[in-house]
Amino acid sequence: MPSTPAHPPSTDTAAPRTTPDGPSPAPSPPPSPSTPGTAPPPAPAPAAAAAAAAAAAGITTSTPDAVPSPRGAPPPPSVAVPGKRVRAGGSGLPLGDVRREARxxxxxxxxxxxxTVQHLLNAFVREHGVVAAWEDVMTPTLHAVGRKWQSSGDRxxxxxxxLSWHVSTALRSAPLLRACPEPPPEATPVLLACLPGEQxxxxxxxxxxxxxxxxxxxxxxxxxxxAEALTTAVRRxxxxxVVLWSQTRSTADSPLxxxxxxxxxxxxxxxxxxVVLVAGPGWGHRALPGLPRPRELAEALTMLSRTGTSTAHARRSSEH
Incomplete structure (x- = not known):
């Protein structure tokens, strides 16, 4: 859907900086006499002089927007503090006020x-869970990519x-990334499906x-x-x-x-x-009697939790 910034994706435009305890550059020698009418050469910029001095001393520099190292390696000193929200920059995407992990x-x-994309997503799911990962990192980044794509002529x-591939991978891997309880053998499942034509x-x-x-x-x-496969799956x-997702109005099928x-x-x-829940923007804003419509992930989880509890109670009552 979206596009990326106009500058090459792999270019980091942030100015280098040295560690706080890096040595200061050596004082410049006094200027030598110059030929009349000739201006002396300009002094090096402070940032360039500091970087040169640090390199000469064997001190490595890092950029403010460096990303964490791959799994198994310690993060560099400039990794952002988890959970802090910032006005993101450097990616060329219209992220706005987001968590540093989203940047x-x-x-x-x-x-x-x-x-790196997979490492960052997996690490956030492992530490904060699926709901926080989806709402605070995955959704803002996906939306920013979509807006960029729409404004850049399909580039x-x-x-x-x-990004979509790795978001999907992290979501499907959630039970392996976190200690998740196993459903009881007699548990009644929740069936999830996109409507016909919805990808x-x-x-x-x-x-x-x-x-x-x-x-x-x-x-x-x-x-x-x-539609026939949906009906068969429900009966089997x-x-x-049942949760039916519709992203666009053309796929929202109320009769089904x-x-x-x-x-x-x-x-x-x-x-x-x-109980059939209709979810997604394709359903519009109108209410559909008898078909609950969650607006957010957390709301859907609450509705389904109540449905599962009432179903289990009804099943136990019928057995007695």
Whole structure:
């Protein structure tokens, strides 16, 4: 979708700086007499002189926007303090006021630095969890890439594709990155699917990862699931809830959502059906009676938690 800045992605334009305890440059010798009418050569800039002195002393310099080293190596001294929000710069993306980790992901994405992008995303998921990673790092960076793409004539689509791939990888790896409880064997799953023709899966992948992080059983069908396949999956899995994602209005299918909500299974006297949640901007702003619509990831998790609790209670009641 988006594009990257006009300057080469791998160029870091930040001025170098030395460590606070670096030696000061040696004083310049007195100027030599010059030929009448000839101006003396200009003195070196303070930043350049300091950098030269540091290099001569064997002191390495770093830039303010350096990203953490790959996994297994200690981060450089200039790594940003986790959790602090800054006005991001240097990536060429319109990030605004974001966490420093989002800036690091943006800069690495613009450079097409896959190892660093994956390392940063995995590290944030491991330390802060899926919801914080999605809301504070992944979503702001994805939106910035989208805005850049729209304003730059479809250039640098490769940046959006690379970032999306690694966001998806981090979300799918969440149960391996964090200690997540296993769902009980008798747990009723949540079924997640994009509607027919809908290919935008990342928000649904975030919900799936957050549910699994909490020990909720899920069945993820992915993008553009045909209507018949959706109906078959509902009947075969008997989910407590179905989440249908629509990114664009053309894929929001209210009749299909109501058909799935009316589906019933089980023995006579104990038949039950799923709660169907409609999610995504494709559904517009109108309310759909009988079809709950979460607006944010946290709200969807709350709704599904209540659905799972009430379903488990109803199942126990029917067994007695």
């Amino acid at each position: 690091g992901v943006a800069r690495a994405s613009v450079r097409l630095d896959s190892p 640098y689509v490769e940046v959006e594709h690379l 935008h899966t990342l928000p649904l992948e975030a919900l799936d990862a957050a549910l699994r992080e909490r020990g909720t059983a899920t069945r993820m069908l992915g993008g553009a699931v045909p 899995t008997g989910p407590c809830a 959502a109501r058909h799935l909500a009316d589906t019933r299974w089980g023995v006579r006297g104990a038949r039950r059906g799923p």
